[in-house]
Amino acid sequence: MTEHLLRFVAGGLIVSAFAIIGDMLRPKSFAGLLGAAPSVALATLGIAVVQHGPHYVAAESWTMIYGAIALACYSLAVCHLLMRFRLAALPATILAFAVWLVVAFGLLAGFGGAA
Template sequence: MTEYLLRFVAGGLIVSAFAIMGDMLRPKSFAGLLGAAPSVGLATLGIAVVQHGASYAAAESWTMIYGAVALVCYSLAVRHLLMRSRLPALPATIVAFAVWLGVAFGLLTGFGGAA
């Protein structure tokens, strides 16, 4: 129960800090970008360092990087399927999800991580 409370408080503080930073930047679309993934990732890594040590958190950070690379590939695949192939949104995202899985697990298998 304490771990969940710690995650809630740490996540809330970091999300709030990033939201304030995003609110100060122009254009305002940065506020949404900064309010979600980076803040949750930092809170998770902070808790991982405290509970499991720096080497464990380092491995976890690499898996986050692999996921980000896979998300870029997914986004490019969706864009290609929507714009060039003229697929409807649902089939394009389903097909591109396979791209995300392949890239994410390929990077994890190829370079290692915490899985």
């Protein structure tokens, strides 16, 4: 119960900080980029460093980086499938999900989770 409360408070504080930073930036669309994912990741890593130590958090951060790279490749694939090949949204996202899986697990298998 205490861990859930700590995650709630830490996540809320970090989300609020990112929201304030996003509100100060131009264009306002940056506020959405800074909203949830970075703040939840930072809260999770902060709690993990206390519970498991820095080596565990280093491995976790690398897997987050691999997931972000895979998401960028997924987004690029969806854009190409929608714009160039004129696929509908559902088939494009399903095909691009395969790209995400290959990139994410390829990076994890190739580089591992350790720093």
